[in-house]
Amino acid sequence: xxxxxxxxxxxxxxxxxxxxxxxxxxxxxxxxxxxxxxxxxxxxxxxxxxxxxxxxxxxxxxxxxxxxxxxxxxxxxxxxxxxxxxxxxxxxxxxxxxxxxxxxxxxxxxxxxxxxxxxxxxxxxxxxxxxxxxxxxxxxxxxxxxxxxxxxxxxxxxxxxxxxxxxxxxxxxxxxxxxxxxxxxxxxxxxxxxxxxxxxxxxxxxxxxxxxxxxxxxxxxxxxxxxxxxxxxxxxxxxxxxxxxxxxxxxxxxxxxxxxxxxxxxxxxxxxxxxxxxxxxxxxxxxxxxxxxxxxxxxxxxxxxxxxxxxxxxxxxxxxxxxxxxxxxxxxxxxxxxxxxxxxxxxxxx
Amino acid sequence: xxxxxxxxxxxxxxxxxxxxxxxxxxxxxxxxxxxxxxxxxxxxxxxxxxxxxxxxxxxxxxxxxxxxxxxxxxxxxxxxxxxxxxxxxxxxxxxxxxxxxxxxxxxxxxxxxxxxxxxxxxxxxxxxxxxxxxxxxxxxxxxxxxxxxxxxxxxxxxxxxxxxxxxxxxxxxxxxxxxxxxxxxxxxxxxxxxxxxxxxxxxxxxxxxxxxxxxxxxxxxxxxxxxxxxxxxxxxxxxxxxxxxxxxxxxxxxxxxxxxxxxxxxxxxxxxxxxxxxxxxxxxxxxxxxxxxxxxxxxxxxxxxxxxxxxxxxxxxxxxxxxxxxxxxxxxxxxxxxxxxxxxxxxxxxxxxxxxxxxxxxxxxxxxxxxxxxxxxxxxxxxxxxxxxx
Numbered sequence: 001x002x003x004x005x006x007x008x009x010x011x012x013x014x015x016x017x018x019x020x021x022x023x024x025x026x027x028x029x030x031x032x033x034x035x036x037x038x039x040x041x042x043x044x045x046x047x048x049x050x051x052x053x054x055x056x057x058x059x060x061x062x063x064x065x066x067x068x069x070x071x072x073x074x075x076x077x078x079x080x081x082x083x084x085x086x087x088x089x090x091x092x093x094x095x096x097x098x099x100x101x102x103x104x105x106x107x108x109x110x111x112x113x114x115x116x117x118x119x120x121x122x123x124x125x126x127x128x129x130x131x132x133x134x135x136x137x138x139x140x141x142x143x144x145x146x147x148x149x150x151x152x153x154x155x156x157x158x159x160x161x162x163x164x165x166x167x168x169x170x171x172x173x174x175x176x177x178x179x180x181x182x183x184x185x186x187x188x189x190x191x192x193x194x195x196x197x198x199x200x201x202x203x204x205x206x207x208x209x210x211x212x213x214x215x216x217x218x219x220x221x222x223x224x225x226x227x228x229x230x231x232x233x234x235x236x237x238x239x240x241x242x243x244x245x246x247x248x249x250x251x252x253x254x255x256x257x258x259x260x261x262x263x264x265x266x267x268x269x270x271x272x273x274x275x276x277x278x279x280x281x282x283x284x285x286x287x288x289x290x291x292x293x294x295x296x297x298x299x300x301x302x303x304x305x306x307x308x309x310x311x312x313x314x315x316x317x318x319x320x321x322x323x324x325x326x327x328x329x330x331x332x333x334x335x336x337x338x339x340x341x342x343x344x345x346x347x348x349x350x
Numbered sequence: 351x352x353x354x355x356x357x358x359x360x361x362x363x364x365x366x367x368x369x370x371x372x373x374x375x376x377x378x379x380x381x382x383x384x385x386x387x388x389x390x391x392x393x394x395x396x397x398x399x400x401x402x403x404x405x406x407x408x409x410x411x412x413x414x415x416x417x418x419x420x421x422x423x424x425x426x427x428x429x430x431x432x433x434x435x436x437x438x439x440x441x442x443x444x445x446x447x448x449x450x451x452x453x454x455x456x457x458x459x460x461x462x463x464x465x466x467x468x469x470x471x472x473x474x475x476x477x478x479x480x481x482x483x484x485x486x487x488x489x490x491x492x493x494x495x496x497x498x499x500x501x502x503x504x505x506x507x508x509x510x511x512x513x514x515x516x517x518x519x520x521x522x523x524x525x526x527x528x529x530x531x532x533x534x535x536x537x538x539x540x541x542x543x544x545x546x547x548x549x550x551x552x553x554x555x556x557x558x559x560x561x562x563x564x565x566x567x568x569x570x571x572x573x574x575x576x577x578x579x580x581x582x583x584x585x586x587x588x589x590x591x592x593x594x595x596x597x598x599x600x601x602x603x604x605x606x607x608x609x610x611x612x613x614x615x616x617x618x619x620x621x622x623x624x625x626x627x628x629x630x631x632x633x634x635x636x637x638x639x640x641x642x643x644x645x646x647x648x649x650x651x652x653x654x655x656x657x658x659x660x661x662x663x664x665x666x667x668x669x670x671x672x673x674x675x676x677x678x679x680x681x682x683x684x685x686x687x688x689x690x691x692x693x694x695x696x697x698x699x700x701x702x703x704x705x706x707x708x709x710x711x712x713x714x715x716x717x718x719x720x721x722x723x724x725x726x727x728x729x730x731x732x733x734x735x736x737x738x739x740x
Contacts, residue, residue: 051502147383151405151721227496228568236391236494237725317568318496320722321405 077248089143094253096136103129111294122183152241156232169336187276202280270301394735410716444483483680494729532659577727591682596631603678628730705737
């Protein structure tokens with residue numbers, strides 16, 4: 001399957017730093033490219049379809065270059081900081097949020113070798129770095145010297161902490177089933193799996209861990225602060241929440257990180273529950289071919305899941321802060337714990 | 351009612367004292383949050399100064415007046431036909447409805463009466479401005495609660511109604527169509543049929559809203575029991591229109607004091623809801639849109655023939671006297687107290703607009719709610735800034 005012209009490329013011997021550099025650049029390009037695609041596909045077109053309007057039509061065919069126009073517009077805007085803002089923290093906050101986003105992409109496997117760092121504790125690492133964004137959001141809320149931003153930042157902190165727990169607990173079920181935290185192992189377990197001897201579709205964990213999958217989806221909706229869990233932004237109450245004072249390129253960074261995180265979490269969810277980059281072993285696609293097919297497979301799954309997130313986002317009204325906490329602490333966490341107990345029992349029995 | 355024991359009273363006092371001590375020690379004083387005048391949820395330039403304790407409102411006060419345009423004074427230097435141009439802009443979403451009570455007051459003083467056909471067309475346009483106004487409310491309530499999609503449906507379907515108003519009057523927003531003694535023109539050809547088909551669109555919009563918002567668990571969670579106005583409090587603050595009917599007050603000027611309009615001859619119903627919360631107000635308005643669509647269908651079917659203008663002098667001078675006429679406008683009771691001294695212009699015009707009273711209940715209503723509920727309650731009270739400030 002590998003084209004002839006690519007053979008010498010594979011034979012190249014690279015130093016570790018060269019290899020890492022290439023991986024990081026390719027990973028960054030893939031993350032940004034997917035994010036841009038998702039923004040065009042869902043935020044511009046899918047939502048316009050839902051709201052019975054056309055969306056962007058002028059920039060490029062069917063408005064496909066609209067995103068470039070928007071980015072260009074933001075880059076030109078003046079970078080304003082409120083006079084009473086804590087300028088250092090105010091400037092650093094978007095960088096912290098964006099860093100947290102890109103760190104998630106580091107461990108998501110897109111093929112047999114296509115992963116920047118194949119950590120043994122992969123999923124543990126993902127859940128850890130994704131929480132870093134809370135710090136950035138709190139920094140933004142506090143440093144903006146704006147009451148709306150402060151309320152938004154505090155709401156975000158409360159919400160993200162509350163929804164970290166169901167997120168972690170939903171993953172535990174998968175980890176128990178596989179017996180490993182490594183994302184490649186989780187993918188392999190699903191590709192090689194069988195359902196009562198039937199190997200046609202492998203064993204994606206969405207079937208055995210359906211409760212976990214639903215909890216994970218709800219929790220990422222909240223982690224991404226998308227409606228119905230968007231009180232930190234709440235444009236009808238808090239105007240724009242923690243990023244109300246940001247303009248120009250700094251706002252662009254928040255925008256990118258919001259949607260890149262959506263892609264990242266969707267990729268994690270598809271790795272954990274939908275089989276990741278792999279196709280079932282029984283389909284007999286060679287490992288060499290998967291170098292090329294794998295990234296496409298996981299991209300398609302991730303884009304589909306982002307679509308679900310946006311579908312929900314543009315359909316429902318938002319919860320109130322206390323209702324959201326009630327849902328997390330009284331609904332999702334007990335359910336996730338029950339799921340873990342059930343999974344553990346099944347693991348021991350079968 | 352369960353009796354409060356001394357023990358409970360004591361523990362309550364002790365808790366309050368402990369709170370006060372903590373506040374003094376940690377200096378946790380409240381925060382004043384200024385919502386508006388520029389804020390996405392205030393439909394214009396209403397300002398609400400809210401004192402918060404965390405996310406809870408201790409005290410909230412609406413401050414109106416950022417859009418005061420002085421219509422009462424301005425109308426003293428306008429001739430009677432010119433005044434309708436101004437008062438069109440009071441509640442700008444249901445413009446035609448603003449003209450009607452003023453014209454009725456002037457007609458009452460002049461002792462002229464519009465011919466039946468003019469009365470019926472007035473009623474049609476009156477109800478159409480109600481539909482155009484309330485449709486936007488139904489969609490906008492979704493935006494206040496965070497659902498962005500309904501408002502696009504609202505704008506889409508309101509356009510069918512505005513198209514009909516434009517075909518009949520020439521103005522989408524500000525028809526300026528009502529005249530003392532009748533109407534400016536008769537209806538254009540084919541208008542009645544296209545109106546009835548636009549009412550089908552309105553009905554399907556109502557069904558859509560029922561699916562998308564009213565039936566949504568999150569919507570119910572956010573609105574049920576939020577901003578409850580008991581009937582007696584609603585009476586004390588002078589609420590009117592759907593806000594009063596949402597509190598179970600069965601009072602509708604279209605039925606109870608119908609002058610100059612054709613409501614007596616129609617088959618319709620006044621909807622009330624006993625709960626008095628935000629959900630009830632939304633529900634009542636949804637039913638009123640449906641009822642208005644039903645009424646417009648009946649009016650189109652039974653429209654009498656004849657002239658649309660009574661005999662009035664070319665130069666209108668209203669005889670000396672005073673008159674107060676109010677009608678059931680989309681936002682509630684709207685009345686004009688007209689004092690004439692027999693000249694070309696009104697001597698004094700007092701405008702009683704619904705939103706001013708409806709918004710005056712907010713300090714009472716917003717005490718103790720959470721910040722997101724401020725927006726829900728303001729949205730469900732449904733005011734229009736032009737209608738508050740005039």
